[in-house]
Amino acid sequence: DIVMTQTPLSSPVTLGQPASISCRSSQSLVHSDGNTYLSWLQQRPGQPPRLLIHKISYRFSGVPDRFSGSGAGTDFTLKISRVEGEDVGIYYCMQGTQFPWTFGQGTRVEVK
Amino acid sequence: EVQLLESGGGSVQPGGSLRLSCAASGFNFRIYGMSWVRQAPGKGLEWVSTISDTAENTHYADSVQGRFTISRDNSKNNVYLEMNSLRADDTAVYYCAKILWSSRIIDYWGQGTLVTVSS
Numbered sequence: 001d002i003v004m005t006q007t008p009l010s011s012p013v014t015l016g017q018p019a020s021i022s023c024r025s026s027q028s029l030v031h032s033d034g035n036t037y038l039s040w041l042q043q044r045p046g047q048p049p050r051l052l053i054h055k056i057s058y059r060f061s062g063v064p065d066r067f068s069g070s071g072a073g074t075d076f077t078l079k080i081s082r083v084e085g086e087d088v089g090i091y092y093c094m095q096g097t098q099f100p101w102t103f104g105q106g107t108r109v110e111v112k
Numbered sequence: 113e114v115q116l117l118e119s120g121g122g123s124v125q126p127g128g129s130l131r132l133s134c135a136a137s138g139f140n141f142r143i144y145g146m147s148w149v150r151q152a153p154g155k156g157l158e159w160v161s162t163i164s165d166t167a168e169n170t171h172y173a174d175s176v177q178g179r180f181t182i183s184r185d186n187s188k189n190n191v192y193l194e195m196n197s198l199r200a201d202d203t204a205v206y207y208c209a210k211i212l213w214s215s216r217i218i219d220y221w222g223q224g225t226l227v228t229v230s231s
Contacts, residue, residue: 037216048221096216099171101159
């Protein structure tokens with residue numbers, strides 16, 4: 001199974017300041033079709049997860065452009081350019097390159 | 113608007129069974145794969161199972177293989193998760209989720225249904 005490791009596990013941020021979350025996979029997420037199936041999800045308190053980014057850097061419908069994704073191979077990053085109050089929650093990376101699909105442990109973003 | 117409504121959760125004793133249902137609306141259900149993902153209390157997300165649009169292909173996490181069965185009824189826009197031989201570590205909120213297979217992603221999630229396995 002592909003293990004997804006996120007750092008940090010907790011990220012206290014000041015509103016209006018940037019935040020960054022890293023995700024590393026135990027093996028390359030490049031699929032035989034050439035795509036890299038790495039996505040990022042946000043889970044606000046008491047809510048189901050919500051898709052933010054797919055295929056490393058494509059923002060899903062309705063996602064603000066302050067969210068961006070980057071990376072390649074085994075190393076990926078989610079960046080929030082200016083954290084807003086509604087961004088508080090837990091962020092997960094997920095790989096869909098091979099079954100079983102696996103998630104990172106989650107990174108809690110909270111306001112200082 | 114995509115809507116996924118889970119039902120069937122509840123409390124069950126170890127070794128017991130439950131059947132979860134998910135009613136889908138707001139999209140052409142029969143052309144999309146579907147998944148179940150669970151989240152133990154205070155823990156992270158764990159993918160459980162995926163079924164293709166025609167039900168021809170199914171996949172399971174090792175932790176549920178042989179105990180859980182995913183199925184779907186495209187005439188009713190429903191997906192199901194039959195859970196047998198339940199264990200305490202199956203306690204979790206179970207989310208029904210829609211898949212976009214071309215991007216290997218879960219693009220929409222239900223609100224979840226809680227399954228508690230306890231004596």
